[in-house]
Amino acid sequence: MGCIGAWVVRNLVNGNTPVTVFDLDTNPHRLRLMMSNEALAQVKFVSGDITDYAVLERALRDCGASHIVHLAGLQVPFCRADPALGARVNVVGTVNMFEAAKRAGIKHLSYASSIGVFGFSEEYPSEPIKHEGRPIPHSHYGVYKLANEGTASVYWADEGISSVGLRPYVVYGPGRDQGMTSTPTKAMFAAAAGKPYHISYGGRFHMQHADDTAQAFIRAATVAHKGAPVLNLHGSVVHQREVVAAIEAAVPSAAGTITFDPKPLPLPEEFVDERLAEILGPLPYTPLDQGVAHTIEIFQRAIANDRVDVKRYA
């Protein structure tokens, strides 16, 4: 039901792969942005809390899944607001998912870690950071994601359950309506709606189109790889001013209405991801200008067809 999850579901349905969604949320508002009612009717929805092991185990057994893409989680602001809940959902929830996979006889899964396991750029004088670079998380969220990487490694060593963890950076696109790094997408929505917007951060970072990210998670769930690697996920390395320029190129009337705070994100600018292609093969890559134009197009269509909850992008 989340942003990346919605794109995973869309890709699977487009490829005629049966899919069951397990999520606490029962509102398919993100899916409605990018899928028709007919396409949505092909998806099975199970409402449940990942922190409740019995419910998760039953859901996994009942749906007869052969593969798992595990994306459920609380993002940075939610973990900051309620660290204990963040730990239950992100850490215990991930342990539950590995345990349920083991008991269901599913030998491999993909799951979301985050570039948030790393520290500030200045803490890596010999950048760029490799997959196995030193984690220095500065948020509860980053600490929990790092714990999940450890959980994955232990499930491989002790139980032979293999996994690929991916570390996205700033994912953008339709459905990215919450989290610390969601404001560039909200600016795209504002431009589509003819409104001004102030993005909450600046600096340089990686922008990853949600569709590309979803396809990487699907590949990571289906690849025949043994072990528990965790891979940095690349995107377009851009400055926030290039994001604004891409929005203005897609909506010329938005020129001068999209601004940003110059303060950069508390995350590294650069990292290396050479093992990604080695393990997952070549992945789709949407250049920033195309991804931004595509996002705005979907938003404009959704606004025109009343398929978007405007408040979520405020």
Ligand SMILES: NC(=O)c1ccc[n+]([C@@H]2O[C@H](COP(=O)([O-])OP(=O)(O)OC[C@H]3O[C@@H](n4cnc5c(N)ncnc54)[C@H](O)[C@@H]3O)[C@@H](O)[C@H]2O)c1
């Ligand atoms: N979006 C990004 O830029 C980004 C970057 C790095 C890592 N990630 C990670 O990727 C994953 C997906 O990100 P997203 O942007 O789609 O997030 P999102 O917030 O849009 O979606 C998360 C989903 O998890 C569900 N969830 C929360 N608590 C739950 C619970 N107790 N039981 C079951 N489901 C629950 C939510 O209802 C939501 O649908 C997350 O784990 C996130 O931390 C995202």
